[in-house]
Amino acid sequence: AQSVAQPEDQVNVAEGNPLTVKCTYSVSGNPYLFWYVQYPNRGLQFLLKYITGDNLVKGSYGFEAEFNKSQTSFHLKKPSALVSDSALYFCAVRDRGSTLGRLYFGRGTQLTVWP
Amino acid sequence: GAVVSQHPSWVICKSGTSVKIECRSLDFQATTMFWYRQFPKQSLMLMATSNEGSKATYEQGVEKDKFLINHASLTLSTLTVTSAHPEDSSFYICSAIQGAAYSQPQHFGDGTRLSIL
Numbered sequence: 594a595q596s597v598a599q600p601e602d603q604v605n606v607a608e609g610n611p612l613t614v615k616c617t618y619s620v621s622g623n624p625y626l627f628w629y630v631q632y633p634n635r636g637l638q639f640l641l642k643y644i645t646g647d648n649l650v651k652g653s654y655g656f657e658a659e660f661n662k663s664q665t666s667f668h669l670k671k672p673s674a675l676v677s678d679s680a681l682y683f684c685a686v687r688d689r690g691s692t693l694g695r696l697y698f699g700r701g702t703q704l705t706v707w708p
Numbered sequence: 709g710a711v712v713s714q715h716p717s718w719v720i721c722k723s724g725t726s727v728k729i730e731c732r733s734l735d736f737q738a739t740t741m742f743w744y745r746q747f748p749k750q751s752l753m754l755m756a757t758s759n760e761g762s763k764a765t766y767e768q769g770v771e772k773d774k775f776l777i778n779h780a781s782l783t784l785s786t787l788t789v790t791s792a793h794p795e796d797s798s799f800y801i802c803s804a805i806q807g808a809a810y811s812q813p814q815h816f817g818d819g820t821r822l823s824i825l
Binding site: 625627629634635636637638639642644683687689691693694695696698699700701703 | 740749805813819821
């Protein structure tokens with residue numbers, strides 16, 4: 594069974610400070626891992642993905658994420674938060690052995706960056 | 709690149725009417741498209757997986773006669789909410805994968821806000 598856990602419903606951080614949004618996963622095989630961001634009344638925008646190789650992946654808007662196989666985690670990070678980063682963030686996983694292509698999403702973490 | 713267009717963005721209609729939502733991949737071919745439903749402040753709930761030229765695969769609990777999905781071409785999938793009622797009011801989002809490359813991300817439309825009066 595596939596599942597994704599985002600343990601924090603809400604993350605608050607001051608502008609200019611580093612941010613972390615946590616994600617852990619459970620898949621039956623090896624995962625493809627993704628982070629998406631959603632702004633109000635919009636669809637999801639792709640931020641970054643882990644497929645293979647370097648455990649630290651860099652994505653859009655200065656975000657990065659670190660894949661940790663032993664801890665089955667894929668935390669999203671940014672060295673210096675911006676007010677415009679305030680949005681809803683989703684972690685997602687796909688079993689690379691699946692032929693269906695479906696994603697399993699976490700419940701989302703609302704990030705608020707205050708000036 | 710990899711743009712998905714969803715139309716309409718907002719629909720308000722009377723109970724009992726049917727509503728069609730279109731999802732188009734503008735600059736790539738999408739063998740597989742997905743339809744999601746999202747309730748306020750909640751995650752996405754997968755309704756069905758749509759494959760070009762074949763019947764959609766519905767998730768458990770989703771009424772296939774209520775939510776008709778057609779994926780007639782590699783760039784277009786439609787979701788029709790038949791005989792809509794207030795409980796069908798929600799935010800519907802589609803996504804598409806380029807070709808059959810499942811290592812690639814799903815690309816999402818901007819969603820359709822459906823309000824049934």
